[in-house]
Amino acid sequence: MKKALLLASLIAVAGLAQAQSATYAIDPTHTYATFEMKHFGTSTNRGRFDKKEGTVQLDKAAKTGKVEITIDMNSIDTGFSKFDSHLKSAEIFDSAKFPTAKFVGTKFNFTGDKVASIDGELTLKGKTGPVTLKAVNFNCYESPMLNKREVCGGDFETTFDRTAFGADYGVAYGFPKEVKVVIQVEAIKQ
Structure with a gap:
């Protein structure tokens, strides 16, 4: 009897651990990717990318995850x-x-129960390099507009050297190499 109870408990615990991992689909209507780059040290050029897709796998209990976003x-x-044409x-x-x-x-990095940053790789112009997205805000909630389905997301930002990806136009004229990217993401639990 004790062995059966122990086995049942282990199966229940294993089921709970597995249930913590979830897949979320990027909601394109609540996900925006924008960039900023200084223009001769005066104004700031800004733009956005209107088409993006991706998924997030998140295990809040294990504090692990994976995200893929294609722009x-x-x-x-x-x-x-x-x-736009020049860019x-x-x-x-x-x-x-x-x-x-x-x-x-x-690699998802947590502070308590909140995602603090995500380490990964950016592929741009056929070149791949390391990038860390810092979470400026992260939260999960039950959406009243989606029949109480869970939605997780936040604002993530990074600044990187664009010349590492072969985007060096204007550097000789004095344009900075650094580009700031902000990705506002909301993803719906599947």
Whole structure:
């Protein structure tokens, strides 16, 4: 009897541990990827990418996860079509040859129960390098508009050297190498 009770307890605990891991689909209507880059040390050029997709795997109990976000580089929008065309050109993003950028985060860092940052790799213009997205805000909630399905997300940001990815246009003119990227993400539990 004791062995049966012990076995049942172990199965229940194993089931709870497994139940903590979940997959979330990126909600494209609540997910935005934007960038900022100084222009000759005066104003700031800004833009966003309108098309993105991805998934998040999150195990809150084990404090582990994985995220994959793919951005359509042809969906860039700065509010100025001529600037958009220049950004898509071979001089900068070369979106005809490299139509997507991708972030794959494999190490979730927690502070308490909240995601504090995600370490991963960014692939841009065919080059891959390490990037850490810092969580400025992270939360999970039951969405009243989605029949109380769980939604997790936050604002994540990073600043990186764009020349490491072959995007060095304007550096010789005095444009900075650093680009700030902010990704606002909300993902729905599947």
